[in-house]
Amino acid sequence: MSQTEFFSEPPTILRMPSWLGSHVHEERELPLAPGDYKVTPGDRWTVISLKTNEVVYDGIGPVELLRERSTVKIQTRQPDSFLLPMR
Numbered sequence: 001m002s003q004t005e006f007f008s009e010p011p012t013i014l015r016m017p018s019w020l021g022s023h024v025h026e027e028r029e030l031p032l033a034p035g036d037y038k039v040t041p042g043d044r045w046t047v048i049s050l051k052t053n054e055v056v057y058d059g060i061g062p063v064e065l066l067r068e069r070s071t072v073k074i075q076t077r078q079p080d081s082f083l084l085p086m087r
Contacts, residue, residue: 010068012037014047017060030056034065 011029014037018024030037032051040046045061048054057063 013066013068014057015064015066016045016057017062028057030065034067037065039063039065 012032012034014028014030015025016028018026032049036050037056038048038050040048041061044058045063046055047057047063047065049056
């Protein structure tokens with residue numbers, strides 16, 4: 001087993017805008033490390049793989065390359081009807 005297999009790197013996440021609104025993003029996993037991509041801003045943003053010269057994104061920006069997917073913790077509370085009245 002190689003060190004690469006033993007210490008697997010988390011995937012790179014390409015975060016891009018969504019047509020659903022400015023606070024909504026779409027995410028796509030990319031196989032290489034963030035440093036293996038070139039991001040070019042402009043009227044249309046492009047993301048190009050430096051290893052394969054493949055254009056992996058060409059669209060509206062801004063875009064971000066992230067080391068791993070962000071997690072959102074949602075905390076909920078019990079409905080008031082579950083609380084017992086104090087006597």
